[in-house]
Amino acid sequence: MKVMLINGSSRPNGCTATALGFVAEALQSEGIETETVFIGNEALHDCTACGHCHKTGDCVFDDIAAEIGRRAAEFDGFVFGSPVYYAHPSARLLAVMDRAFYAYGRNFAFKPAAAVLSARRAGNVASMDVINKHFSISCMPIASSTYWNHVHGNSPEEVLQDKEGVQTMHNIGLNMAWLLKCIEAGKQRGIDRSENKKVFTNFIR
Numbered sequence: 597m598k599v600m601l602i603n604g605s606s607r608p609n610g611c612t613a614t615a616l617g618f619v620a621e622a623l624q625s626e627g628i629e630t631e632t633v634f635i636g637n638e639a640l641h642d643c644t645a646c647g648h649c650h651k652t653g654d655c656v657f658d659d660i661a662a663e664i665g666r667r668a669a670e671f672d673g674f675v676f677g678s679p680v681y682y683a684h685p686s687a688r689l690l691a692v693m694d695r696a697f698y699a700y701g702r703n704f705a706f707k708p709a710a711a712v713l714s715a716r717r718a719g720n721v722a723s724m725d726v727i728n729k730h731f732s733i734s735c736m737p738i739a740s741s742t743y744w745n746h747v748h749g750n751s752p753e754e755v756l757q758d759k760e761g762v763q764t765m766h767n768i769g770l771n772m773a774w775l776l777k778c779i780e781a782g783k784q785r786g787i788d789r790s791e792n793k794k795v796f797t798n799f800i801r
Contacts, residue, residue, distance in 0.1 A: 597627075597628050597629065597672045597673070597776050597777075597780065598628070598629040598630070598631065598670065598671050598672055598673075599620075599623055599628055599629070599630050599631075599671060599672065599673040599674065599675060599772065599776075600630075600631055600632075600633060600664070600667070600668070600671040600673075600674050600675070601616045601619060601620055601630060601631070601632040601633070601674075601675040601677065602632075602633050602635065602664060602674065602675065602676045602677060602689070602692070603616055603632060603633065603634045603635065603677050604635055604676060604677055604678040604679075604685065604686045604688060604689025604692065605677070605678065605679050605686060605714075606637040606686070606688065607637075607679075608634045609752070610679070610714075610751075610752060611679065611714035611747065611749050611750075611751065611752055611754075611755050612677045612678060612679050612712070612713075612714045613632075613634075613677075613752075614714075614747070614752040614755045614756070615677060615712050615713075615714050615746075615747045615755060615761070615765050616632060616675060616677045616712055616765075617632075618762055618765035618766050618769070619675050619710070619712060619765050619766070619768050619769040619772075620632060620769065621766070621769065622765070622766045622767070622768070622769025622770050622773070623769040623772060623773055625769075625770075626769070626770065626773035626774075626777075627773075628673075628769075628772075628773050628776060631671075633660075633664060635660050635661075635664075635688060635689065635692050636660055637688075640659065640660070640661065640688055640691045640692065641657045641659065641661075641691065641695070642691045642694065642695075643691070643694050643695050643698060644656075649698065649699035649700075653699070654666075654699065655695055655696075655699040655700075657695070660692060661691065661692040661695040661696050662695070662696070662699070662700075664692060664696045665695070665696035665697075665699055665700030665703060666700060666703070668696070668700055668703035668704050668707075669700075669703040671707070672707055672708075672776055672779075673707055673708040673709065673739070673772055673775070673776055674704065674707065674708075674709040674710075674736075675709070675710045675711075675712055675739075675768070675772070676689065676693065676709065676710075676711055676712070676727055676730075677711075677712040677713070677714070678711075678712075678713055678714075678723065678727065679713070679714050679715065680713055680714065680715035680716075680718075680719040680720055680723045680746075681719075682719070683718070683719030683722045683723065684719070684722065684723055684726055685713070685723045685726055685727055689727075690726070693727070693730050694730075697730050697733075697734060701734050704734050704736060705734055705735045705736065706735050706736065706737075706789045707736055707737075708736065708737045708738070708739050708772050708775040708776060708779070709730075709731045709736045709737075709738060709739065710738065710739040710740075710741075710745060710768050710772060711723075711724045711727035711728055711731075711745055712745050712746070712747075712765065712768065713727075713745060713746040713747075714746065714747050714748075714749065714755065715746060715747075715748060716748065716749070716750045717748065720744060720745075720746035721744050721746075723746075724744060724745055724746065735789075735792060737775055737779075739768055739771050739772035739775055740768075740771060741764045741765075741767040741768045741771060742763070742764060742767045743760060743761075743764045744764070745764060745765075745768060746761060746764070747761030747762065747764070747765065748761055749761075
């Protein structure tokens with residue numbers, strides 16, 4: 597079993613990376629393989645509603661968002677990490693998630709996921725809610741912890757002082773490992789995932 601951890605910060609080794617590192621350590625301690633993907637700090641396209649993915653199954657922009665979406669098929673679980681800006685996740689990460697989930701949602705469905713946030717002080721819970729909505733609309737079990745999924749600090753060194761935050765990250769990893777093992781045990785007993793039906797409506801008819 598393998599989990600992809602996505603670093604949605606513009607800094608490859610900042611507070612978000614530190615938080616994700618603790619999640620990865622806990623997963624590895626339970627025998628789960630991990631890979632951390634840094635989305636980079638170059639300009640990213642938002643979704644342009646071009647419809648290309650509906651016709652081809654692939655995003656029109658061939659960048660890190662498309663790479664994550666395509667590679668999601670290889671993984672059993674996901675952790676999306678982000679710094680907090682103005683009480684919301686990184687716009688860069690949201691551009692990646694909007695496009696990856698819209699064009700490649702089939703590769704994420706029914707796989708556990710978790711959001712991880714880092715902030716100097718506040719805005720974590722609102723940001724976690726935004727990321728979690730990608731999971732809940734995609735039939736993904738959400739891995740929770742013993743407190744809200746965030747750490748505090750203005751530098752990696754300060755994050756290390758947030759003992760409860762570090763513990764929370766560790767417990768996310770343990771809980772996701774448990775979910776993954778339960779899902780695998782269910783598959784071995786012939787328990788398959790549900791087949792969902794979709795009916796699209798609007799509110800004017």
